[in-house]
Amino acid sequence: MGDHFSISVPSKPEYVNVVRLTASAIACRMGFNIEQIEDIKVAIAEACTNAIKHGIKNREENFKIQFLVDEEKLEIDVEDEGHGFSCNEIEEPDLENPKEGGLGIFIIKSLMDDVQINSNIGKGTSIKMIKYLGDDL
Numbered sequence: 001m002g003d004h005f006s007i008s009v010p011s012k013p014e015y016v017n018v019v020r021l022t023a024s025a026i027a028c029r030m031g032f033n034i035e036q037i038e039d040i041k042v043a044i045a046e047a048c049t050n051a052i053k054h055g056i057k058n059r060e061e062n063f064k065i066q067f068l069v070d071e072e073k074l075e076i077d078v079e080d081e082g083h084g085f086s087c088n089e090i091e092e093p094d095l096e097n098p099k100e101g102g103l104g105i106f107i108i109k110s111l112m113d114d115v116q117i118n119s120n121i122g123k124g125t126s127i128k129m130i131k132y133l134g135d136d137l
């Protein structure tokens with residue numbers, strides 16, 4: 001079953017750091033190592049930045065983050081009720097010909113063990129990411 005936290009976050013870039021610190025505190029308590037905690041912080045910051053930058057329709061709206069903690073893993077869901085996008089059409093970045101932007105989701109997928117994106121145009125987006133404990137041991 002595990003433990004369940006959720007927070008509702010204002011859609012303002014200045015709160016991304018609060019979310020990073022929250023994730024870091026939870027991950028630290030769970031016993032993740034420093035490298036894993038860094039991965040989680042970067043991934044959650046990218047997901048929040050996307051919710052704020054692309055998702056939310058106006059800055060008065062909040063978005064939601066859920067943390068699910070159990071013995072073997074941390075699951076983080078970042079959910080906005082914003083514009084949504086065609087998440088099946090995300091292109092892999094061309095790392096040999098880098099251009100500005102388009103790296104956030106790629107970074108999240110490379111840092112977390114399991115990532116699922118669900119998005120509905122006009123309804124919103126949820127990105128679920130999992131990090132397993134003990135993976136680096």
Ligand SMILES: Nc1ncnc2c1ncn2[C@@H]1O[C@H](COP(=O)(O)OP(=O)(O)OP(=O)(O)O)[C@@H](O)[C@H]1O
Pocket residue numbers: 046050051052054055056080082083084085090100101102103104105106125
């Ligand atoms: N929460 C979201 N709501 C709506 N669209 C999104 C959301 N998250 C991602 N997208 C769409 O997916 C695209 C890819 O996201 P990604 O984070 O990989 O790149 P980026 O945000 O454009 O650039 P970067 O993250 O490198 O600054 C975005 O440009 C946007 O169109």
Ligand SMILES: [Mg+2]
Pocket residue numbers: 046049050102103104105
């Ligand atoms: Mg992004």
